[in-house]
Amino acid sequence: MSERSRTPDRGGAKTGREVLLPLRNVAIAGIYASRQARRLDVEPTDLVLECVAGALADAGLTPRDVDGAAIEWPGPGQAPGDFASWAVQLGVRLGWVGDSVYQTAGIRGLIQAASAVATGQCETVVIGGGMAGSTDRRRFATVSGSQSLEFFDTWGGYVAPSFAMVAQRHMHDYGTTPEQLAQVAATIRNHGHVNPEAVMYGRGPYSVADVLASPPIASPLHLLDICLVAQGGAAIVLTTLERARDLRRTPVTILGAAQEIRGGLYVQAPTYRDDGDIGALAAQRALGMAGVGLDDIHVFNLYDPTSFEVIRQLETLGFCKAGEGGPFVSSGAIAADGRYPLNLDGGCLSYAWNGLQQMTLKVIESVRQLRGEAGYRQTPGARLALSAVGGPGAQKYEICVLGRT
């Protein structure tokens, strides 16, 4: 943003303050993930309605129970883009409504919806949305809308090269190898290979050699190091823990959650020097709020838009030291039978990356594991789960610790 290194004098949020927000009095009562596919031939509105109805049914609630909403409103009818339209569609009076698409998804959405419940603005919130039916056939995520990002789009920047430039410098500094990156991709893709819900179900199994033999996209990343753009939707219902105890599913509580925001999306390429530690502050806060350490947690759903981003998070969050992420993943630590089994649903790399709601899928997989509903991939006795999204490319990080009561 400014001078060469802005890390030393970064102001703003600090850790260590006592957290008073009673987020743990808010529970996730309902979840829903639609079918995820390379392309869904349905109208966006149909997909969003399916997700809202699905999450409410999962909770054992009806639309009339909703009094808070951060749900995409694609239209037709009402005011497209204005989530207040849900008051009319659901036939309710809303006490809280989200006002940005970033509130409809992921941990940012979770935190803001839970905060609305925790502060008494409303009792039952739905967040969610979906992407479908567009004529947009991009294979890889780009970031610009109609307006060009002057010092990014001009140079041909998009999501994958941004993450690639951070990876390249890490390899330069620490000797991290393409094989170690490929180990991450193969491990997570193999988790998705056996997940019938995954976009890439049955497309493996993959070896390190397979990843390295896939076409180079943006060095050092190959095709199989990068997630594919797909379509799908998701929704979550939050309510008070007290109310959730009387509902259909085992409540999952938000024990700790935090964000770290360092700038607007893709204004320029990130650097490992300035952005390599993004998430450290948020993780410290979220874990501190939950009063737990990484070794207390049973389930990890880290952000994996690229293979390297997992290595970066393992170092930044403290699974291993800076520079040791490569050997750490090569040791098998993140495999299903490893010390920190990671992204057992196949993550962004293989289950789904669908625009915004892929961030919600990171929460949903943790909830499934905590409820004991993860089927063949159930982590035995899972009581604490960590989900995270964001990274250097996006200049933001969002993380939460969820627990089964």
Added chain:
Amino acid sequence: MDVWNGIPLPEPSELTAPFWAACRAGTLAVQHCAACARRIFPPLPACPGCLSRKLSWLPSPGRGVIYSFTVVRRAARPDRPVPYIIATIDLDDGWSMTGNVAAAEPDAVRCGSAVAVRFLVASAEIHLPVFALID
């Protein structure tokens, strides 16, 4: 928006016009806060050090080293020829920017490679800075 060689050409704003005007004159320029002697890029409405609005533009010699880079073989836009290289350049006068590196041999590019800026005439208004490897 004009496109040249698969590159969406910038439409300079009031904030960024001095950068592109300098490019037209064959010079790389960087925003500068006189109050705290800070170089700022990409440009901002106010200095991130002292919030001063009194910012000017300084010419930069345009020489530096590659901090990191990527050789892109699948372009953001289908009309842009590949491969192309995106890099973070650490300029010798103490600031950094993202830009393109021109290299006959992409595989010769390294973190630490020395580069110097030159300009490609994309349109009457936009002369694009591009960094070339130097010895």
